[in-house]
Amino acid sequence: MSHxxxxxxxxxxxxxxxxGAILLLTGGRGSRSERGxxxxxxxxxLPVALLLLARTASGETLVxxxxxxxxxxxxxxxxxxxxxxMLMLGTVLGLGSLVYALAGDDRRGGFFHALFQFQLLGINGxxxxxxxxxxxxxxxxxxxxxxALQLHGGGKARVRAALHLVxxxxxxxxxxxxxxxxxxxxxxxxxxxxxxxxVSQTGSDQAGLLRTGGLLLLAVxxxxxxxxxxxxxxxxxxxxxxxxxxxxxxxLTKVGVYAILRVHGLLFGPExxxxxxxxxxxxxxxxxxxxxxxxxxxxxSRDLQRLLSCLVVLSAGTLTLALGLDSRAATSxxxxxxxxxxLVGGGLFLLAGLIAGERGAAAGRLDERRAVARPxxxxxxxxxxxxxxxxxxxxxxxxxKVYLLQSSLESPAAGWVFGFLLGSGLLVIxxxxxxxxxxxWRTGDAPSDTAGTSPLPVLSAxxxxxxxxxxxxxxxxxxxxxxxxxxxxxxxxxxxDAVLANRGVSTPASTGQVPNxx
Amino acid sequence: xxALVSFLVGAMSASAVYLLLRARTFPVVLGxxxxxxxxxxxxxxxxxxxPDQAPLVGHxxxxxxxxxxxxxxxxxxxxGFGMTAFLVVLALRALGDLGDDGVDSxxxx
Numbered sequence: 001m002s003h004x005x006x007x008x009x010x011x012x013x014x015x016x017x018x019x020g021a022i023l024l025l026t027g028g029r030g031s032r033s034e035r036g037x038x039x040x041x042x043x044x045x046l047p048v049a050l051l052l053l054a055r056t057a058s059g060e061t062l063v064x065x066x067x068x069x070x071x072x073x074x075x076x077x078x079x080x081x082x083x084x085x086m087l088m089l090g091t092v093l094g095l096g097s098l099v100y101a102l103a104g105d106d107r108r109g110g111f112f113h114a115l116f117q118f119q120l121l122g123i124n125g126x127x128x129x130x131x132x133x134x135x136x137x138x139x140x141x142x143x144x145x146x147x148a149l150q151l152h153g154g155g156k157a158r159v160r161a162a163l164h165l166v167x168x169x170x171x172x173x174x175x176x177x178x179x180x181x182x183x184x185x186x187x188x189x190x191x192x193x194x195x196x197x198x199v200s201q202t203g204s205d206q207a208g209l210l211r212t213g214g215l216l217l218l219a220v221x222x223x224x225x226x227x228x229x230x231x232x233x234x235x236x237x238x239x240x241x242x243x244x245x246x247x248x249x250x251x252l253t254k255v256g257v258y259a260i261l262r263v264h265g266l267l268f269g270p271e272x273x274x275x276x277x278x279x280x281x282x283x284x285x286x287x288x289x290x291x292x293x294x295x296x297x298x299x300x301s302r303d304l305q306r307l308l309s310c311l312v313v314l315s316a317g318t319l320t321l322a323l324g325l326d327s328r329a330a331t332s333x334x335x336x337x338x339x340x341x342x343l344v345g346g347g348l349f350l351l352a353g354l355i356a357g358e359r360g361a362a363a364g365r366l367d368e369r370r371a372v373a374r375p376x377x378x379x380x381x382x383x384x385x386x387x388x389x390x391x392x393x394x395x396x397x398x399x400x401k402v403y404l405l406q407s408s409l410e411s412p413a414a415g416w417v418f419g420f421l422l423g424s425g426l427l428v429i430x431x432x433x434x435x436x437x438x439x440x441w442r443t444g445d446a447p448s449d450t451a452g453t454s455p456l457p458v459l460s461a462x463x464x465x466x467x468x469x470x471x472x473x474x475x476x477x478x479x480x481x482x483x484x485x486x487x488x489x490x491x492x493x494x495x496x497d498a499v500l501a502n503r504g505v506s507t508p509a510s511t512g513q514v515p516n517x518x
Numbered sequence: 519x520x521a522l523v524s525f526l527v528g529a530m531s532a533s534a535v536y537l538l539l540r541a542r543t544f545p546v547v548l549g550x551x552x553x554x555x556x557x558x559x560x561x562x563x564x565x566x567x568x569p570d571q572a573p574l575v576g577h578x579x580x581x582x583x584x585x586x587x588x589x590x591x592x593x594x595x596x597x598g599f600g601m602t603a604f605l606v607v608l609a610l611r612a613l614g615d616l617g618d619d620g621v622d623s624x625x626x627x
Contacts, residue, residue: 133590140597147604159608159615163543166605167621170550171538173601177557177594181564184587 008055009064009079011048012087012124015041020117028111035102038113042098042120045091052084057481059488061498063130071130071499072191078130078499081485082335086127086258089339093251093346094120096464100350101244103454108153108242115152119145119248126255130499132183132190135259136176139224143169146252149245150237157240165237168223176220182213183267193499196266196492200273207274214268214278218260225256225316228289234313235297239306243353246305247346247464253316254342261323261331261489269492283324284413288420290317295424298431304352304364307435308345311389314424315341321417322404328486329407335482337400340471344388344397347464351381354457355439366438377458379440381465386432388468391425396471401425403479523563530556543609543619547602554598558591 019041026034055062062079065071079087098116106112122142129135147169150162184190186209187198202210219230226234234253238246260279268278294314301307315337322334355372356363362370372378384395391401401421408417471478488494530552537549565584573583613619 133593137593137597140601144601144604147608151608154615156615159612163608163612163621166601166608167538167546167550170601170605171553173597174550174553174557177561180590181557181561181587184561184590185564185566188584190586 007064008048008051009062009077009128010066012045012052012091012128013077013121015044015048016117016121016124020114020121023114023117024111028114030107030112034113035106038117039098039102041117042091042095045087045120045124046095049084049088049091052079053088055079056081056084057484059484061488061494063499072189072194075134076130076191076193076499077128078192078495079128080495081481081488082258082261083127085335085339085481085485086254087124089254089342090120090123090127090251092467093342093464094123094248096346096350096460097244097247099460099463100247100353100457101242103456105153105242105244105353109151111148112152115145115148116248119149121145123251123255127258130192132180132192132195132263135263136173136180139176139255139259140173142252142255143173146249149248150241152245153242155240157236161233161236161240164233168233172220172223175216179213179216179220182209182216186210186213191499192263192266193496196269196272196496197500199267199275200271202273202275204274210275211278214264214275215282217263218279218282221256221259221263222286222320223256224259225253225320226290226313227256227286227316227320228293231290231293231313231316235301235306235309238309238312238349239301239303243305243350243356246309246353247349250312250342250345250349253312254319254338257316257319257323257338260320265489266492266495271492277326280324280326283320283326284416285324287317287319287321287324288416290314290320291420291424293317295427299427301431302365302367304355304366304435304439305349306364307366307431308348308352311341311348311428312345314428315345318404318421318424321420322407325408325411325413325417327407327411328483328490330404330411331486331489332479332483333400333403333407335485336396336471336479337404339478339482340396340400340468341389343464343467343471344385347461347467348382348385348389350457350461350464351378351385354378354461355382357457359439366435369438372439375440379436381458381462382436382440384468385465386429386436388465390428390432392429394472396468396475399472399475399479519567519569520563523559523567527556527560527563530559541620541622543612543621546621547605547609550605551598551602554594554602558594558598561591561594562587 019037022037023034056079064077066075122138122145125138129138147162147166150165151158186206187195189195189198223230238249264279268275270276294310294317297310298307301310319334319338322330352364355378358372359370362368388395388397391397408414534549534553534556537545565587568581568583571581571583
């Protein structure tokens with residue numbers, strides 16, 4: 001372990017950690033040097049994520065043993081196609097949001113850059129870790145950074161939303177710990193690979209504890225992913241956050257979905273003995289319910305950013321629905337949908353910030369007629385984003401939706417999936433065209449002058465929104481990658497072998513010593 | 519011993535849930551702290567209870583306690599402590615900004 005390449009897997013954690021620690025010492029006012037450090041760290045993640053994606057694309061998996069402790073005793077990091085893909089997505093989104101913030105949003109409150117880096121640290125860590133308790137720790141890092149970022153800029157609406165966010169997520173953290181405790185009591189391990197082995201070996205006497213632990217974890221992940229009925233905290237929080245913060249938050253619900261995919265896919269797969277397919281019966285109805293709630297919220301939104309927050313909930317619901325179909329094709333379609341919806345969602349949040357900034361006191365409110373200064377530019381970007389997110393041809397949202405519907409054809413729930421996806425798609429178009437009409441058409445007084453405004457916000461918003469175009473143009477390699485990721489994800493024994501067998505370490509389970517005696 | 523610990527965890531969780539459902543921030547902070555205690559005791563017990571034994575390593579002991587839950591509890595305490603401190607400050611800020619200490623105060627029209 002002497003070459004830098006051997007430590008590639010830990011760099012997505014170390015880079016933001018180091019940058020965040022330095023940025024804590026520099027005053028936190030968004031000075032030029034702070035902006036430089038923050039941007040350099042976010043940009044440095046890009047080649048790392050690309051390298052990881054390139055290395056895992058062939059099917060190779062990277063296992064990194066922190067401190068060189070062998071699994072299952074130490075904490076191991078694990079990179080496969082899915083982790084690398086999510087890392088890449090988080091990096092692109094983080095870079096786009098950060099560039100937007102450099103135009104001035106980072107100076108509206110203290111320590112924006114340090115918190116931003118810690119947020120990236122938590123997100124990257126959650127995607128990489130191969131240990132259940134470590135996942136909890138990264139969730140907490142991600143959450144405490146998100147609490148402070150949510151408050152960035154201050155204001156009554158943000159404080160009120162943050163209070164709900166913090167209280168709910170603290171309860172969620174406690175439940176997470178209870179779930180971890182129950183799983184540990186039943187199996188005596190916390191390493192995900194080792195857990196997968198032990199769960200399938202567990203006898204029926206521990207089945208209750210195991211199922212309880214698994215379902216508690218599902219509830220926690222559902223809270224993070226803002227699934228119905230646990231997702232009502234999201235629209236006020238994301239709807240009031242500063243634009244670059246809300247854009248970065250677009251990936252947080254996906255961290256919850258990722259955790260369901262990783263933890264429940266690995267631990268409670270079809271071979272998991274008494275706890276087999278624990279989550280699957282819940283996911284489909286929960287996904288349908290989330291889509292219904294999000295669509296209603298969408299129609300009732302009177303503020304652009306609030307409307308976009310409901311779109312975030314909608315995409316989390318759609319992803320859960322796809323996971324509930326429990327097939328390889330559906331998982332692959334879900335991953336492609338995830339890439340598109342996260343990029344477009346983040347881009348639209350940035351665009352909403354731009355629009356609100358140009359409308360003065362009317363901000364993002366849809367019931368007030370007030371013109372933006374650059375209707376042509378922002379209108380085109382809004383149109384691009386709306387088409388991308390609503391799933392209209394010719395952009396990637398359409399391909400993702402077709403792919404998703406196709407994968408549901410053989411499921412007995414196909415009727416429900418078709419009805420909810422197409423119905424919500426129609427209402428998304430209605431809501432977005434209504435919002436576009438209110439902002440860009442029949443507007444009132446003359447706009448203010450925009451000479452001398454920074455080009456960075458428009459650049460970063462277009463950067464993210466063009467992601468949907470790129471995903472359409474490169475649809476074939478992208479779907480091949482998501483298919484390969486879904487296939488790799490279904491191969492649980494490969495994950496277990498990669499983590500546990502690399503060192504030839506025999507797990508205590510095979511020697512019959514389970515370190516607890518419940 | 520098991521019965522005592524289960525009763526303790528149950529009583530603390532029940533009180534915590536009652537406090538969490540109050541309408542004001544102070545009882546909610548207390549409820550979260552209490553829930554944290556319940557979770558810590560539960561985590562501690564998840565490695566199995568080994569009364570009358572050396573805490574970590576001892577000679578001539580036939581049963582040793584599981585050290586991992588102790589480490590987990592330590593981490594959980596640190597995180598819980600930080601989060602509670604943040605929540606207290608946030609609750610004070612909310613009292614200042616919103617003018618009341620309700621958890622679910624009305625949104626402005």
